[in-house]
Amino acid sequence: xxxxxxxxxxxxxxxxxxxxxxxxxxxxxxxxxxxxxxxxxxxxxxxxxxxxxxxxxxxxxxxxxxxxxxxxxxxxxxxxxxxxxxxxxxxxxxxxxxxxxxxxxxxxxxxxxxxxxxxxxxxxxxxxxxxxxxxxxxxxxxxxxxxxxxxxxxxxxxxxxxxxxxxxxxxxxxxxxxxxxxxxxxxxxxxxxxxxxxxxxxxxxxxxxxxxxxxxxxxxxxxxxxxxxxxxxxxxxxxxxxxxxxx
Amino acid sequence: xxxxxxxxxxxxxxxxxxxxxxxxxxxxxxxxxxxxxxxxxxxxxxxxxxxxxxxxxxxxxxxxxxxxxxxxxxxxxxx
Numbered sequence: 001x002x003x004x005x006x007x008x009x010x011x012x013x014x015x016x017x018x019x020x021x022x023x024x025x026x027x028x029x030x031x032x033x034x035x036x037x038x039x040x041x042x043x044x045x046x047x048x049x050x051x052x053x054x055x056x057x058x059x060x061x062x063x064x065x066x067x068x069x070x071x072x073x074x075x076x077x078x079x080x081x082x083x084x085x086x087x088x089x090x091x092x093x094x095x096x097x098x099x100x101x102x103x104x105x106x107x108x109x110x111x112x113x114x115x116x117x118x119x120x121x122x123x124x125x126x127x128x129x130x131x132x133x134x135x136x137x138x139x140x141x142x143x144x145x146x147x148x149x150x151x152x153x154x155x156x157x158x159x160x161x162x163x164x165x166x167x168x169x170x171x172x173x174x175x176x177x178x179x180x181x182x183x184x185x186x187x188x189x190x191x192x193x194x195x196x197x198x199x200x201x202x203x204x205x206x207x208x209x210x211x212x213x214x215x216x217x218x219x220x221x222x223x224x225x226x227x228x229x230x231x232x233x234x235x236x237x238x239x240x241x242x243x244x245x246x247x
Numbered sequence: 248x249x250x251x252x253x254x255x256x257x258x259x260x261x262x263x264x265x266x267x268x269x270x271x272x273x274x275x276x277x278x279x280x281x282x283x284x285x286x287x288x289x290x291x292x293x294x295x296x297x298x299x300x301x302x303x304x305x306x307x308x309x310x311x312x313x314x315x316x317x318x319x320x321x322x323x324x325x326x
Contacts, residue, residue, distance in 0.1 A: 127288075127291075130284070130288065172284065173284070175284070176284070
């Protein structure tokens, strides 16, 4: 899987799954725009690691929910590295609470970042992709989109929304060499899942046929594959990376 | 460059057709092989080239090369 001379933008790339994706794309040969919203140090560290691999990397701070910030940042990034061929919409947040107690702002913010963020970023890069007749958009959803989860009505709605978004956009741009796919991770060891209480973690673990949680490094190769020229005939699909939790 | 020439240039570039094919009566879809996405890209290119916004409703009526030329001329005030 060779991504040499490709430019990738990974949102939420300073930590967790995004970090692993950014580094894996670089290992495959891509130059990477490392987006972050608050963890500047961590983002710089990811960029350093990518440069150590002999690839170019820049860090780019923007809020994916803010369309103006996104389009300005993408413009700047493209001036620095070149046109973006691969977009990984990975940035995501949780505001977990039972629906009865969920505030409107918990709903709005999760939808804004996790779903509208993908809209904003895709908008910013798609015209160039269509023009160049090549593009890869990979949206990071979640097993929760398929199964639902108590306390995550907002998160599940956003992650399921990403799948509908992906399939529709995939149909629109299919004739132009632009593919749009989803990677849906299961329970992966990250800062995000570290917040889950131990008791619930044990219950989840019992549901996973592999009997263990996954690592971010086990999600990243799925993204690298979908980003590669070899995945040219795959579009509108959901690739599950979950140890068998959902089949 | 006249409005007409500019429009024809854009059509040639966007649809990858030859100048000879871009006759006034040529239909984008039937004669120039455009699909719905091409039409959207074409409208966006016109918007950018002439600094105007074209509503979806108006865009739908632009079926031939002449439609576009007439439309842009009417908007830019060129008879």
